[in-house]
Amino acid sequence: MTSNPLPVNSSRLGGCTLTGAISVTSHVRDAVTIIHGPAGCSHHNVSLLHASWLDNDHAILPELVSTGLSETDIVFGSEETLRKSIRHAAGRDVRAIFVLSTCIVETIGDDVAAVCAEEYGIPVVPVPTAGFLGGTFHDGVNNALIALAATAGPCRKTGGINIIGEMNLEYEVEENYTEVARLLSLLGLTVNLRFVHDISYDQLARLGAAQLNILRSPALVPVGEVLKERFGTPYIPSFPHGLSGTLSFIRTVAGACGIDGQEAVSGECVRQEEMIAGFSDLANKPASLDHTLSGAEEILAAEELAAVLDLVVGAPGKSSRLPVSAAIGTVGTRRMLHRWRRAIHA
């Protein structure tokens, strides 16, 4: 049982477990996600997904269905309502159905897994996503990825790299993927599967074929462990952050794949030096790093970058407040540098 030892806990960063799970399942193009709960749980999430997808020029509505529970469902139990929703969705032209639970159905004890285990003619995959059980947004992502991984059987290793747990709601999700794919290509490696970003249900079967899994962030380590256990695939716990982070990422991937990465590292190093030279106008400028919402690896990468640029960080007096965001790879670092330049010359 989970409990909150601090009843005044005002954290706003944990996020809804359901939203995390939807950010994964809604990226299986030919599947439907059923949200088993009151209509509001779905509406809020559809709005969020729609808005973030539009940001990424992806102007279609996510395939979400709500069981739209009312008080009667809560009093009498809502398993039958769920069964009807699944049957209805199964009658459409879809390859699979994902069923996400909500706080209220876990409270009244609906046996969601048992209803999903019945025969509907297509795979029906339950994902436990009740937030009050102690989960955050990340737990929702992890639960969904682990549930989807269970649908993939063992398969022959054909090489290639899996990208695990991309942050589908982040603004730069495509750019970050492109950058990681570019870094892999420096080693002659290709992507086997984006698990899960804009794929079809059948593609999930390829999950076990990769020789290496690259996780988007260390929060996905539980998923990496499950995949390692299930398919014997090793993993790297994070996308690369910043300058030296990118170089060591290339080295680590090369090592994991038994490739000599020295040439790739040298080439990338030259590229980074040329890039930094292009931002020499920032040298000696007074600045402070705004890392209110940043993670540790993002802050470390930003501090390194500020030092390389000869920015004067933390000096008294007037300074520019520089946004610290995820600087994924060399290209991501360049995007952050452009933001810094705009802030400094503003």
Add this chain to the structure above:
Amino acid sequence: MKQIALYGKGGIGKSTTSANLSSALSGRGLSVLQIGCDPKRDSTRMLMQGRFIPTVMDLVRERGDAALSLSDVVFTGYNGIRCVEAGGPEPGVGCAGRGIIATFQILEKFGALEGDVIVYDVLGDVVCGGFAMPMREGYAQEIYLVTSGELMSLYAANNICKAVQRLASRAKSKCRLGGVICNAKGQPREEELVSEFARRVNSAMIQYIPRDHVVQQAEVNRQTVIEYSPDSAQADHYRSLAQRIMENTRMTIPTPLEIDDLESLAREFI
């Protein structure tokens, strides 16, 4: 209008006591409404010639609450007593507590909560917030505990004291413990024990109801004792209970016992 609720361990005789109490109250010329607040739905059966009346929750499920009216949910039984069963989900699914809350909201909407006396007959244990609903503001202000001298029955009664104490501490709550009804199993010194228990939880035993075979005889004839055998001594006990409840002015905030104290109390009277 007087609103009272009977709580106690499952199987202790709350429904039998409630139905006989309602009968006795109606015999005093009072307009009585009895509400069964238990998914088992058998509170009012003896007032309805053994009939299981449709429950509020069943009717909501079948027709939707928009299609219901007062006459659909209230049934008139023995001596004009109005009967309502809250009902609830099948065993093992859903949320019975929410069902009680929903029933109360529907009854309020229909203006069903009227008359001289309302008797709420509530599920044995106050397992969640929903079953404390009858004790909340605007509903029963007087709680009566039904218990025998058995330890498990006293234990359940003591737990309900905790719920009453908690609710009584809320700012606008008028919920108080009205007394303890001893529905005897027939064990030695039972009346003394229950009386002492009532005293220790800061209340009083309001009525001792001895064990009597006439209760079973009435039940197999689908009647209350008051209806089946109005001249019996048992019927007098229920009439006495009705009178004492109507005259009762001693409302207290209970002081529940620790389990060790409860056990040593029971040991004193073995």
